[in-house]
Amino acid sequence: MKQPKWLMVSLLLVLALAALAVGACTATPTPTPTTAPKPPAPAAATPAKPAATAPAATTPAKSAATPAASKPAASKEPYKIGGLFAITGPASSLGIPERNTVQLLEEQINQQGGINGTPVKMVIADTESDETKAVLAAKKLIDEDKVLAIVGPSQSGESLAIADTIEKAEIPLVSAAASIKIVDPVKKWIFKTPQSDSLIVQALVDYLKAKGYTKIGWLSVSNAFGDSGKVEFEKAAPGAGLTTVAKESFGANDTDVTAQLTRVKAANPDAIVVWAIPPAAAIVSKNVAQLGIKQPVFQSHGIGNKQFIDLAGTAANGVRFPVGKLLVADSLSGSDAQKKVLQEYAKGYTAKFDANTLSTFGGHAWDGFWIVAKALEKSGPDRAKLRDAIESNTKEFVGITGVFSFSPTEHNGLDKRAVTMVEIKDGKWVNAE
Amino acid sequence: MRHQNRIILSALFVVIGVLPFVFTSSYHISVMIFIGIHAMLAIGLCLLMGYAGQVSLGHAAFFGLGAYASGILTASYHVDPWLAMGLAAIFTGLVAFIIGKPLFRLKGNNLAMGTLGFGIIVYIMLVEMTDLTGGPSGLRGVPSLSIFGFTFDKDIKYFYLVWALALLFLILSLNIVNSRVGRALRSIHGSEIAAEMLGVDTNKYKIQILIVSAVYASVAGSLYAHYVTFLSPPPFGFKLSIEVLVMVVIGGLSSVYGAIFGAAATTLLSETLRGTVPKLLSGAGGEYEIVVFGVILMVVMIFMPTGLTSGTLNLVRRWRQEKALRVETREAEDGNAVTGVPRVPEGRTAIEDN
Structure with a gap:
């Protein structure tokens, strides 16, 4: 038994060495930015904008002359923005379009000469849809990669889990997650771009009222998303004279919801409202078709991607839901402020990535990226100044999700314009009448 | 033996004490904090699985109970965090005692299924008891820890707190292992019937060690709650139970030191992979982590069934x-x-x- 223990100690020491190696691994990317101005330089050197090459090209020379990172040289280093998304795991249908979008925007902004001639570098981190890992990944972006601001994370739970870290580290965060709790109460450093559920639910409730549906059968998924939808609906429904005649829930991984639907059907509602994301949301619609339920079905913005239509098939037809305008960009009236922005985003995204992943989620990241980029233009590379600029500079900013106006008491800043009712007809999204 | 342990422990103390001065970044320190929290879980499971030979696939449940008990008491009822941590540990220990009686009537695969079921029940309760736990939307407002006006707000302070407790648990466990109880546990592992024949009250010892490991997990959970200051059910799901199991298996089932090694190796590996895999394979993400863990687990089980440490x-x-x-x-x-x-x-x- 003598040797084993000693060997164990040496193993622990080896482990410490391994930790050192990790440190070294994470340290290596840090010097890269010093040489990084080179890669953006050829990107900036597109024939269209030869002027942009000049400031970028001088950077390596300058930093070579003053390796001690004197102030002018440091300011010419690329602006680093963190992208913290659930690229893998259960929420990857949110995180993948978000990552794609910020990579696309990084490329576009650098082609146009960056921000005030300084290139932008996105540092992407994967949260694996896991809150503990989101905390570690956020810390890494802040301390190791030294980003100026973070866009993301994708999920509400992740955003709330890193909130404390963000506030302590004093770095601006523009979350791509929906929960109102992220910005209510307002936290100094945290903003968010998606519509709050209250806004979405209000749009749906108004629509139901206008159509004369008063008895509602409610089904929601038992996770943060469905929970929040339920709470907001319970708040908004009485004001519009709606009554909930049945209330059911199901699991995110359930493969059959007929039992709950049978109970909802028995309550004989005017309309059924489902609050979930695919695949569960698609299963509900399929079960509705199988049970021959004739009442109209309304779903949430959670089905605002092609995945729902693929999974539900013909059962998707006739489903109406409140969502951002991206899905029906082409059929918006020409006077809509967002139409041009939406069409350009959709065109740019589908040219580079799988069109099936084009979704409002990517739009949330688009908004986050541009809110940060526009503020950086004013503030320069300083976290505190950048935060102030995000708060004071974002006024009537036309984004993908809606039109944003931030203030010290409002860190989401969207209004009714951010939501529209969409119907699925023959497997396509159209404006709901 | 005792002498050996003392040397190893002091070496560990020195290594852990010095680490934050080597890795000063708050990111590295928080990785080490999570290693410490995982190590407490792994040490507890190691006692239960490695020494007493009782498989548990629901260890995350104790972790979750501790975290939520602390979180609810402090955030909703404003109980002093330290008192809450103690109450959480007592509560979790009590739960372990209550479920231990019927659970240990099961053996082998059935026991694994029983603990799995326990883990799922606790998880569903965390999700569905919305009024108490905040449900899927989570529980906010868990305060930071402080003692006599000294707040554990900086990562480095929290690091020493977590590791002080982790090392305390390590010492406690070493004492258990090297005592009469430890020998009794190993005899249960060897052959339960033989142990009973020799007059060992196997059920009593099994429940006792379950309580000990549940209390460790509970304290780890409380520390998690006060560190992240936000709780939601996903981190306390089945996935964590498996991760702790991997830590114990990699570290070596029959070594409490191995549990620390396993916790460190798994956490570090997962952090390194998340950073490096997307660099090597563009477009790849965290799913490769599972592949790598799977391969390591297979290799360890085939070639070093006693774990990486003792296997080596x-x-x-x-x-x-x-x-x-x-x-x-x-x-x-x-x-x-x-x-x-x-x-x-x-x-x-x-x-x-x-």
């Missing part, structure tokens, strides 16, 4: 023995003296099983 030790011992054996046989062949000597003595298999 065995390999070294076997290598030495074989070297000695080779010398012996060569001498024997040179002398043409003995025929029919088995090349591989039977003792070798005994060593492997060690």
Whole structure:
């Protein structure tokens, strides 16, 4: 038994060495930015904008002359923005379009000469849809990669889990997650771009009222998303004279919801409202078709991607839901402020990535990226100044999700314009009448 | 033995004490904080699984109970965090005692299924008891820890707190392992019937060690709650139970030091992979982590069934023995003296099983 223990100690020491190696691994990317101005330089050197090459090209020379990172040289280093998304795991249908979008925007902004001639570098981190890992990944972006601001994370739970870290580290965060709790109460450093559920639910409730549906059968998924939808609906429904005649829930991984639907059907509602994301949301619609339920079905913005239509098939037809305008960009009236922005985003995204992943989620990241980029233009590379600029500079900013106006008491800043009712007809999204 | 432990422990103390000065970044320190929290879980499971031989696939449930008990008491009822941590530990221990009685009537695979079920029940309760736990939307407002006006707000302070407790648990566990109770536990692991024949009250010891490991997990959970200051059910799901199991298996089932090693190796590996895999394979993400863990687990189980630490030790011992054996046989062949000597003595298999 003598040797084993000693060997164990040496193993622990080896482990410490391994930790050192990790440190070294994470340290290596840090010097890269010093040489990084080179890669953006050829990107900036597109024939269209030869002027942009000049400031970028001088950077390596300058930093070579003053390796001690004197102030002018440091300011010419690329602006680093963190992208913290659930690229893998259960929420990857949110995180993948978000990552794609910020990579696309990084490329576009650098082609146009960056921000005030300084290139932008996105540092992407994967949260694996896991809150503990989101905390570690956020810390890494802040301390190791030294980003100026973070866009993301994708999920509400992740955003709330890193909130404390963000506030302590004093770095601006523009979350791509929906929960109102992220910005209510307002936290100094945290903003968010998606519509709050209250806004979405209000749009749906108004629509139901206008159509004369008063008895509602409610089904929601038992996770943060469905929970929040339920709470907001319970708040908004009485004001519009709606009554909930049945209330059911199901699991995110359930493969059959007929039992709950049978109970909802028995309550004989005017309309059924489902609050979930695919695949569960698609299963509900399929079960509705199988049970021959004739009442109209309304779903949430959670089905605002092609995945729902693929999974539900013909059962998707006739489903109406409140969502951002991206899905029906082409059929918006020409006077809509967002139409041009939406069409350009959709065109740019589908040219580079799988069109099936084009979704409002990517739009949330688009908004986050541009809110940060526009503020950086004013503030320069300083976290505190950048935060102030995000708060004071974002006024009537036309984004993908809606039109944003931030203030010290409002860190989401969207209004009714951010939501529209969409119907699925023959497997396509159209404006709901 | 005692002397050896003392040296190893002081070495550990020094290494852990110095680490934050080597890795000063808040990111590295928070990785080490999570290693500490995982280590507490792994040490507890190691006692239960490695020594008493009782499989648990629901260890995350105790972690979750501790975290939520602390979180609810402090955030909703404004109880002092330290008192809450103690109450959480007592509560979790009580739960362990209550479920231990019926659970340990099960053996082997059935026990694994029973603990799995327990884990799922607790998870669903965390999700569905919305009024108490905040449900899927989570529980906010868990305060930071402080003592006599000294707040554990900086990562480095929290690091020392977590590791102080982790090392305390390590010492406690070493004492348990090297005591009469430890021998009783190992006898249960060896053969429950034989142990009972020798007058060991197997049920009593099994429940006791379950309570100990549940309390460790509960304290780890409380520390998690006060560190992240936000709780939601996903981190306390089945996935964590499996991760802790992997830590214990990698570290070596029959070594409490191994549990720390396993926790560190798993957490570090997962952090390194998340950073490096997307760099090597563009477009790839965290899913490769599972592949790598799967491969490691398979390799460890096939070639080092006693875990990476003791497995490596065995390999070294076997290598030495074989070297000695080779010398012996060569001498024997040179002398043409003995025929029919088995090349591989039977003792070798005994060593492997060690």
